[in-house]
Every structure is written in C-alpha cells, then in structure tokens.
Amino acid sequence: MAHFPRDEPAEPSAPSAPGTFGKDRQISRRQFVDGVAVTAACAALGPVERQNGADADGLRHAGAVPAQHTGPGGHPARHAALRAIRPSRARTLQGDTPDALGVPHALRDGRFWERAGTPRPTGESYDLVVVGAGISGITAAYAWAGHDPAARVLVLDNYDDVGGHARRNEFRPAGRAGPLVGHGGSRALYAPSAWSREGRELLADLGVDVRGRRPPEDFYRALGMHEGVFCDRETYPAGPADRLVVLDPAKPARRWVAELPVAERARRDLVMLFEHPPDWFPGLTDARKKEMLAGLTYAGFLREVCRVHPEAVAFCQTMPNATWAYGSDALGAVDAWAGAGPFTYPGFSGLRLDRSAPSPYNAPRVARRWAARDADVPCFPEGNQALVRMMVARMVPGFAGACSPQDITTTWFDYGTLDRPANRVRVRLSSPVVLVRNDGPPATATSATVGYYDGGRVRTVRAGAVVMACWNMVIPYLVEDLPDEQRAAMRQAVKMPLVHATAQLRRWRAFREAGVHRVRFTGAYWVTAELAPPVSAGSYRAPAHPDEPIAVHLLHTPARRGLAPGDAAVAGRRVLARTPYAAMEFGVREQLTRLLGPYGFDPARDIEGLTINRWGHGYAPEYVRPWDAFHPDGPFPAETARRRFGRIAIANSDSVPGADADAAVSAAYRAVGELRASLSESRADAGSS
Incomplete structure (x- = not known):
C-alpha cells in the first residue's frame, strides 16, 4: 500500500510500540482510500502497465500512471486517469524502481531481444x-x-x-493551505554565477534570477539553529550513548570537540587539526605540497601524514558524502583542502597553501568555486x-x-x-x-x-x-x-548511487529544541538529515514556524568503503538493489528517533508521509585525484x-x-x-x- 500523508491530525500523544519506531501506527481512512484509488487507476491500464508490484526482493512500490502516447497504438481513454494522478504524489518509491529499470x-x-x-x-x-x-x-x-x-x-x-x-515530492498535510513540496534528487543550482554561457542564458530565458538569494542557513541561524554532528554508539562504543553535538560557529573547536564521545587522544588530535595543525611538508614549495596532497585520499592524509587517532579519522569519514556520494576514504586530499571550512576537512591550515587560485589537481567542480560568487543556490x-x-x-x-x-x-x-x-x-x-x-x-x-x-x-x-x-x-x-x-x-562513466528520503513531519519543534537544522551522522545508514531549505516561490510559502508541517531530507550513499569510487559504486549498487523499501523506511524512523527523541519527537505521531527516491545511477563521476592519473593533463x-x-x-x-x-x-x-x-x-x- 502507498504511504500517503494524513488529512486528519494524528492522535496527540500515542507513542509507538517499543522498537517499531512508528511502523505500527494505524493507516488513516484517507491513506487507505487513496491507496485503493491508485491501485484501481493503475489496474485499469491493464497487466502490461502494472504499477503496483514487487521486485524479486519483495520491495513494494505504488506507481504513478505513465503518460502513454495517443499516436499509433495509443489509448486516449487513459488520459482521465493521467490527469487525476500526478507522478510526484502517487509513489512511495520513486526513481530507479523495478518498472523503470526492468x-x-x-x-x-542479454535477455531482452530473446522475447521482444x-x-x-x-x-x-x-x-x-x-x-x-x-x-x-x-x-x-x-x-x-x-x-x-x-x-x-x-x-x-x-x-x-x-x-x-530532478524529482518533485509532494505531500498534503492537514491544516496547510496547499501542498508541501520537496525535492527528490537535484536540489539546488551549484555556483550559478560560474555557469557556462549557455547555462546562464537558459536561466535568463526562463526568468530565473539567482541574485541576492540568502543562504538557507541564515533563516535557521536567526532561530538559534546550527549544523550538528550525531555520533552513534555503534561507531564509538566507548562512549556512553548516542551524542548530538551542535556545531556553533561562535564556539572554538575545543569547546564542541570536548563533547564528542571519542577517546581522549582523538579529542586532542581533532583540536590540533582544527586549531593549530603544523606544516606537514616543511621545506616544500606550494606546488609540491599540492602535488603531495593529490596523491592521497583525505583519510589517508589523516592516517599516514597527520597520524591521528582512528576515532578522529572515523569522525571525518562522512564529511564529503553529501557532495561526492562517497566518504573521506575516497575523497582526494587536494579536494578536501579546497573545501575545508569551520567544521569540515581540518588539518590543512598549517601548510599555508596559496588559496588565490585552485590547484591544477582539483576536480573541475571544485575549481569552479574560485570563479563563483555563490555556492549552492536553492531556487525552488x-x-x-x-x-x-x-x-x-x-x-x-x-x-x-x-x-x-x-x-x-x-x-x-x-x-x-x-x-x-x-x-x-x-x-x-x-x-x-x-x-x-x-x-x-x-x-x-x-x-x-x-x-x-x-x-x-x-x-x-x-x-x-x-x-x-x-x-x-x-x-x-x-x-x-x-x-x-x-x-x-x-563504460568508464560509473555513476555514484544515491538514495534520497523525504519525510513529511507534522511539525519541526524537535529540531528547534535540539538547536539544529542539518545533521551529519558519523556512521549510520542515512548520512545526513536536514530540514527543507526555506524557499518560497510565488504563492508558495515555505514553513516558517516550528509548529508547521515541514519536509526533512535524508541522504544515503551506498558506495562501499575502502574502494576506488567506481568500484565502490558498483559494490554499493548491488547491495542497494537487494535492500527493500521497508528497511529504508525503518532506518528513517529509527535515525530520526535516536536524533530527536530526547527533544519530544515521536515517529508514530510526527512522521506523516515518506517518499524515497532511489537512484542506483546518481552523480556523474568527475575526474579526481588520486584515482584518475590522467587528470589534469588528459586525454580524458x-x-x-x-x-x-x-x-x-x-x-x-x-x-x-x-x-x-x-x-x-x-x-x-x-x-x-x-x-x-x-x-x-x-x-x-x-x-x-
């Protein structure tokens, strides 16, 4: 059955049964009726265009009615059903579904032409x-x-x-005038001021103005909300329990590092990396230092050059996942240097590298940042x-x-x-x-x-x-x-797999109480969870109050650790294909509960809708060091x-x-x-x- 958002409010305080994280809650009448309506509409299309089915692994999905043609072999009678159901509303699983990839x-x-x-x-x-x-x-x-x-x-x-x-996810929460809209993949315009001439002309032709847009962080920062990192007890078994650490830019690193559930030496190493790292390559020129970084992954740099505690390396592992779809064990150290910030990729400041221009070894999208006046710009x-x-x-x-x-x-x-x-x-x-x-x-x-x-x-x-x-x-x-x-x-273009989950929450007060709007997980299935950017467009108004419904986006990057990006993508995609929707849904409920439960969050009451966009073939692979020895000289x-x-x-x-x-x-x-x-x-x- 499809998981649709409720039209009526949930019972105020009925917690879920222990260990179920809300999966035992009753489906509302509206959810049941909508599910039947979708199934009936799809059944009317005939068995060939079955949309509600299971793959070999038992993964259930409710499908949107496909838009079939009305030319030779077309069926004009289907258009009434097409108009009644939008693809963006009619699915629990979207993207690389069994129907899309069969x-x-x-x-x-080599099986298709045998029976075609x-x-x-x-x-x-x-x-x-x-x-x-x-x-x-x-x-x-x-x-x-x-x-x-x-x-x-x-x-x-x-x-x-x-x-x-680039997918749209849509929910209909009770009490909201109009739908609640979120993205299911391609979220924002990356550095639009540095786009190609054709790209800038297309935006201008469509009337898309990216100037003067404030970053989403400004809205949440005004509410006292920051980024955070969630250290799970599985990654840090010596710690007493899960620990959410708020990354307040007003605090020096030593203040928030002291809250991490890591070994004492790992704390000292992290403070050193963030606040006073040495020159790891003394006596070398700027160009030679960057060449040295180009031969290392970021995790390799931390282990082999900085020689920090393994728990410090583990703390940095998921820093790049949202951007690259793989972790620090695969990210090039030269690109980590370029992306270093107050809470990301520490350890480089002591090298005193020239930042007036990118290194020739930087990935192309990293190098573009030097020419850009902006970063990610969510416009819709x-x-x-x-x-x-x-x-x-x-x-x-x-x-x-x-x-x-x-x-x-x-x-x-x-x-x-x-x-x-x-x-x-x-x-x-x-x-x-x-x-x-x-x-x-x-x-x-x-x-x-x-x-x-x-x-x-x-x-x-x-x-x-x-x-x-x-x-x-x-x-x-x-x-x-x-x-x-x-x-x-x-065949060398092996895409990186991604999974986007969009959960519609009844309200986001728990995030407000926790003081975070975006959280990175150090070792869990979903590597990030973040509130939707506060983007309004025309008559659409983004949620502005913690007691309003909102979309929260979670990201899973299946690439297997310890491998080159292409090999990691293939191995991760195989596992992803065998992962049922139910397991991914449970992961969403469990992680949000572990993150927000101490602040009043109950998944049975607060999660009212969920759409998962599975992209087995997601990010296009860029040429990066240390994996692509031909970069930057070619041939490509x-x-x-x-x-x-x-x-x-x-x-x-x-x-x-x-x-x-x-x-x-x-x-x-x-x-x-x-x-x-x-x-x-x-x-x-x-x-x-």
Missing part, C-alpha cells in the same frame, strides 16, 4: 528524437525548438515523470525539476497552467497532453529506448531509427537527428555499432565518449563529466550544436553537387 537491465543482461519480437515501425518521423527526459534531454529539445520552432521533436524516457534525477521548493517543467510547459501546449518561476511550483499539470499527435514537441514517458542506429554508414547517413518498448512490443520511429541524453553506461547497449574505443570510454575518456556518431550526438552530464545541472545543460547545447552544424554541412555539400 528493460535496461534486460538489455544489459521484431520491431514494428509506427510511421512517425521527427526532426529530432531525444533519448532521456532529464535536465539534459529536455534542454536539448528546448534548444532545438528554439532554433527551429517548426521542427517536430520526440523525447523518450523510461521513467514515469520528466526531470530524471521542488529543486531543479522546476527548470524542466518550465521548459516542457513552453514547448507542450496545455501541459501546465503557468510556466513562470513564480508560478511553476503551485500551478496544475496535465500529463495527458505530453504526447498528443498535434504537438510539435512530444514527450513519451514509460517508453524505454532499446535501439538507436544510423540509417546507413555513419559518415553519410541522413537519418536514424530509434526503437522503444511500449510495454508489449518494440516500436520504431525515424529521426533526422538523435541526442542521447541518457547514461553513458547504457548507450553501448542501444547503439550497437559504436566504435570499440568509444564504447570502452563510455569523456572526450572520446561524446564523439558524434553519424546522426547521433551525445549529451548527458557524463559527457562533461560533471554532477550538476550546468553540466547537463551545457552538454545538451553542445550536442545540438554538433548536429545542426553537421546538417548545415550536409546541405551545403548537397547544394554544391
């Missing part, structure tokens, strides 16, 4: 077909339509919503899916009631309009692409064929050009005649992987590579530019002959 995994395992049958042409022809409806894919469609408003464009995607990792309550929906609203008539930044959060959406035959731009969801090929030799081909699975058979469309805006890792399974060198380069695998192949161009953030929205946007404009330049050359050659 076909790609069958292709990977012969592809059948639909008779449809488009100027451009885009594979992937994430930020990069929708931007590619938007850029193409901007160049040629009369062009016919088709976007295909295996998910049931637009945006890719739903995160960066707002950008995607604004673009789709401008391309697809009737999709949204409004398309401005002020209105996009609160307007209505009609997913039944996405794939109407009359549209110049069509978006076909729940339609995984299974083949892409040039029609003839790549050097001379003037068109391409794209095949997708519609739930019963493979259908094909013709395309004047194709933009691949999906993962690099999957492209070799779709474009089977790619050059071997390009295929090998694509991404340059080989993104080569145009006849009428097929490569977008996506893997092709940059970069794990932020600007990478996806700039890749889309590059791919469109390559294809349009090729078309112009072909027309010129045809004219001269």
